[in-house]
Amino acid sequence: MAIQKQTASPPIIVTKPRMRRVVWERRLWTALIITVLTVGAVIMSLPFVWLVVSSFKPLEKIFIFPPEWIPNPFRPENYIEALVYKPFGLYLFNTMRIVVLNLIAVLLTSSFCGYGFARIRFPGRDFWFALVLATLMIPYFVLMVPQFIMFSRLGWVDTFHPLTIPLFFGGGAFNIFLFRQFFRSLPEELADAGRIDGCTEFGIYWRIMMPLSKPALATVAIFTFLAAWNDYIGPLLYLRSDYNFTVAIGLATFRSIMSTQWNLLMAASTAMILPVIILFFFAQRYFVDGLVLSGLKG
Numbered sequence: 651m652a653i654q655k656q657t658a659s660p661p662i663i664v665t666k667p668r669m670r671r672v673v674w675e676r677r678l679w680t681a682l683i684i685t686v687l688t689v690g691a692v693i694m695s696l697p698f699v700w701l702v703v704s705s706f707k708p709l710e711k712i713f714i715f716p717p718e719w720i721p722n723p724f725r726p727e728n729y730i731e732a733l734v735y736k737p738f739g740l741y742l743f744n745t746m747r748i749v750v751l752n753l754i755a756v757l758l759t760s761s762f763c764g765y766g767f768a769r770i771r772f773p774g775r776d777f778w779f780a781l782v783l784a785t786l787m788i789p790y791f792v793l794m795v796p797q798f799i800m801f802s803r804l805g806w807v808d809t810f811h812p813l814t815i816p817l818f819f820g821g822g823a824f825n826i827f828l829f830r831q832f833f834r835s836l837p838e839e840l841a842d843a844g845r846i847d848g849c850t851e852f853g854i855y856w857r858i859m860m861p862l863s864k865p866a867l868a869t870v871a872i873f874t875f876l877a878a879w880n881d882y883i884g885p886l887l888y889l890r891s892d893y894n895f896t897v898a899i900g901l902a903t904f905r906s907i908m909s910t911q912w913n914l915l916m917a918a919s920t921a922m923i924l925p926v927i928i929l930f931f932f933a934q935r936y937f938v939d940g941l942v943l944s945g946l947k948g
Contacts, residue, residue: 705729705916712912728917735914738922740893741900744810748896749878751814756874757867760821764829765855769841779830785823790883798887808890813881825870832866833859872933879926897922 699719704712705728706721732738766772767779801812820826836859844854860867882898889895895903901922904915 701916702920705920707913709913728913729921732914732918736900736903738900741895741897745896748810748813749875752817752874752878753871755817756821756825759818760825761829763820763826765833765859767830768833782823782826807888812888813884829866832863
């Protein structure tokens with residue numbers, strides 16, 4: 651039986667004109683993508699630019715059409731009047747108290763629960779973890795009425811307790827999930843080495859796992875800060891006294907039935923959003939890490 655020789659396929663010759671065409675196609679696609687992203691970024695940033703520009707306008711020029719993108723006259727004193735119009739120093743202090751307590755509660759309890767679901771084997775672990783994840787599907791507004799009844803009977807209305815104490819019991823299902831995913835990505839040999847050295851399970855969590863979980867801690871801290879800083883429904887439900895108001899409630903008090911100081915509201919909103927913008931520019935990579943960590947296998 652004759653054996654047929656396999657002839658090698660002729661090499662693909664890439665000529666210089668073809669290479670130039672490929673290079674130009676890539677450059678055109680890159681330019682097109684950059685153009686689309688730039689246009690999208692400009693469109694998305696227009697509301698924020700209008701907010702900042704309006705914060706320097708007098709009241710009568712806020713809603714003129716077409717809008718003036720360069721304030722005339724330029725009124726930087728809107729910021730001084732806005733921060734004096736309401737006690738925003740007190741509102742900022744109240745908000746920071748809630749933020750700090752939430753950060754402590756969430757970082758400690760959610761990391762502890764996440765470590766338990768990731769590393770400790772106990773009966774029904776997967777079932778309880780699935781039950782924790784199932785709570786993510788329950789809308790907050792479904793729980794709002796029963797929670798309010800419970801906290802009102804405890805005498806917690808018009809205090810910071812409903813906005814802080816519940817987070818000391820787990821820190822939220824999403825945060826537990828994120829820490830669990832991160833701890834499962836760490837080598838098991840680290841925990842085994844700690845056990846050989848006589849370290850307890852809590853010691854492994856506190857001395858070994860926590861120092862290695864700085865990316866997860868930073869990500870959860872950013873999300874917790876944003877949630878507490880921007881929270882409006884919670885303070886609106888539970889806070890009654892003006893001296894307990896947060897920044898979000900303070901901004902809402904600029905609006906009234908008779909009249910609204912829109913220029914002062916724009917100035918106060920711009921001033922209150924600055925910490926969030928600064929946080930984003932200094933920690934934007936952790937926003938991406940949060941999406942990556944939540945997608946880890948395990």
